[in-house]
Each structure stands twice: as C-alpha cells, then as structure tokens.
Amino acid sequence: MSIKTPTLDQLKETVALSHRILYAAGLATDRGHSSTRVPGTDTFLIKPWPHIQMCRIKADDIITMDFDGNIVGGKREGVTRVSEWPLHAELYRAHPELGAVIHTHQKWASMMGIAQQPILPVFGASHSDSVAEGIPMYDDDRALIRQKWQGELMVKVMGDAPALHLQSHGMAFAGPNLESVTIDAVNIEYQAELTWHALAIGGANPIPRYFTHRHVERRKQADIPEAWEHFWKWVDENPESYQVRGVHL
Numbered sequence: 617m618s619i620k621t622p623t624l625d626q627l628k629e630t631v632a633l634s635h636r637i638l639y640a641a642g643l644a645t646d647r648g649h650s651s652t653r654v655p656g657t658d659t660f661l662i663k664p665w666p667h668i669q670m671c672r673i674k675a676d677d678i679i680t681m682d683f684d685g686n687i688v689g690g691k692r693e694g695v696t697r698v699s700e701w702p703l704h705a706e707l708y709r710a711h712p713e714l715g716a717v718i719h720t721h722q723k724w725a726s727m728m729g730i731a732q733q734p735i736l737p738v739f740g741a742s743h744s745d746s747v748a749e750g751i752p753m754y755d756d757d758r759a760l761i762r763q764k765w766q767g768e769l770m771v772k773v774m775g776d777a778p779a780l781h782l783q784s785h786g787m788a789f790a791g792p793n794l795e796s797v798t799i800d801a802v803n804i805e806y807q808a809e810l811t812w813h814a815l816a817i818g819g820a821n822p823i824p825r826y827f828t829h830r831h832v833e834r835r836k837q838a839d840i841p842e843a844w845e846h847f848w849k850w851v852d853e854n855p856e857s858y859q860v861r862g863v864h865l
C-alpha cells in the first residue's frame with residue numbers, strides 16, 4: 617500500500633490539530649509546542665511566538681523553520697520563533713527518519729520526572745507501550761533547550777526512546793509522525809497519573825512485557841493510529857465533553 621505524502625497545508629492542519637488536542641486533553645494551555653518535519657527537507661513546521669492559546673491555533677499560524685533557527689515560511693509581522701526551537705531542530709538533524717517532536721509541561725508526567733520515579737505501564741497494553749521501556753532523564757542546566765549544544769546533549773540522552781523527562785521542566789516526545797507522537801504524549805500522561813494514584817493507595821502493578829511488546833514494535837512503524845480519526849478528531853470538536861468526563865477513554 618502506498619502512503620500518500622501530505623501537502624504542506626495538510627501538514628499545517630495536523631500541527632494545529634495536535635496543539636488543540638494537547639489542550640483538550642489537559643496537557644497544555646499556551647506553552648509547549650508540536651512540530652512536524654516537512655518530508656524530504658531540512659525544515660519543520662512549528663507554532664510561533666508570542667504564544668497563542670493552544671485551543672485557538674490554526675494552520676495559518678504555523679511557521680516553517682530550518683535547523684539553524686531561520687524562519688523560512690509563514691512569517692508575519694510581530695511573529696518570531698519559540699525559544700526552545702533547538703529541542704526540535706537537533707532531534708530532526710540527528711534522526712533523518714524522525715517525523716515529529718512535541719514539548720510540553722504536562723503535570724503528571726513532569727511530576728514523576730521531578731520525583732525521579734518511573735511511569736509504569738499500568739493501563740491497557742496498547743496505551744502503555746510508550747512507557748514500557750522506561751523514559752530517560754535529561755537534567756543539565758535546568759533542562760532548558762535553548763542552545764544548539766543543549767539540543768545535541770538532549771538528543772544523546774534520549775536515544776531512540778519515544779519520550780524524555782526534562783528534569784524540573786517537562787517532557788519531550790519524538791516519533792515517526794505527529795499523530796502518533798501526540799497520542800503518545802496523552803497516553804504517557806494518563807499512565808503517569810494512574811501510576812501515582814495506584815502507588816498512593818498501595819501499589820502499582822505494571823503490565824508484563826509480554827503484553828506490551830507487540831505494541832512497542834507496532835509503534836515503531838510509520839502508521840497513523842486509528843484513534844486519530846476515530847477519537848481524537850472528535851475530542852477536538854467536543855473538548856468540553858472530554859474534559860467533563862475527565863478520563864482518557
């Protein structure tokens with residue numbers, strides 16, 4: 617089956633949608649950023665600065681940047697780049713196969729990083745695969761990634777992991793496409809929250825590797841998860857419903 621390469625406009629729509637989903641799922645308000653590589657180029661699409669509330673981000677807001685920090689598309693008056701653009705650029709530069717990167721300050725996963733406690737795969741094998749192999753920790757210089765050298769060091773620490781703790785700062789995520797990385801960010805937050813609550817009432821039993829392994833392998837493929845169309849686009853259209861329920865599924 618051939619996979620059709622999305623147009624630039626379609627990629628910008630996906631980047632905007634990723635931000636709105638992160639907002640709807642309670643992971644971010646106006647800080648944090650999602651990006652996607654423009655296939656076959658050394659450029660990526662990302663939200664600009666000043667921050668726009670994430671529930672309001674539209675495709676027209678998205679700018680194009682190169683790996684050296686230049687805005688090469690979508691620039692408007694008063695618009696510049698987010699300060700942590702090297703977090704995205706150095707991951708793309710180091711991993712040519714990488715299609716998407718996200719940075720958030722999401723509460724539960726960040727808290728587990730602050731406490732230096734593992735986020736355990738506790739709920740659903742297909743939802744917890746992204747934490748099944750552990751999440752590394754970057755703890756240099758208060759974990760801000762605003763310089764090239766910080767990005768290079770972060771890339772080394774992250775390796776091939778789908779997620780990274782930025783000590784006392786938040787999280788970074790990376791993967792083949794923005795749809796799967798967005799869902800990873802949401803899933804990891806849910807596993808972190810449930811791990812904490814389970815530990816608080818007596819203990820958390822991780823799902824055995826036997827059950828998570830095939831999902832770990834599947835996640836490495838470039839497929840867009842079915843949940844993107846069937847659930848998360850609905851969440852974008854019905855954020856109030858999702859937030860009132862306050863649960864992941």
Ligand SMILES: [Zn+2]
Pocket residue numbers: 647648700719720721785786
């Ligand atoms: Zn940050």
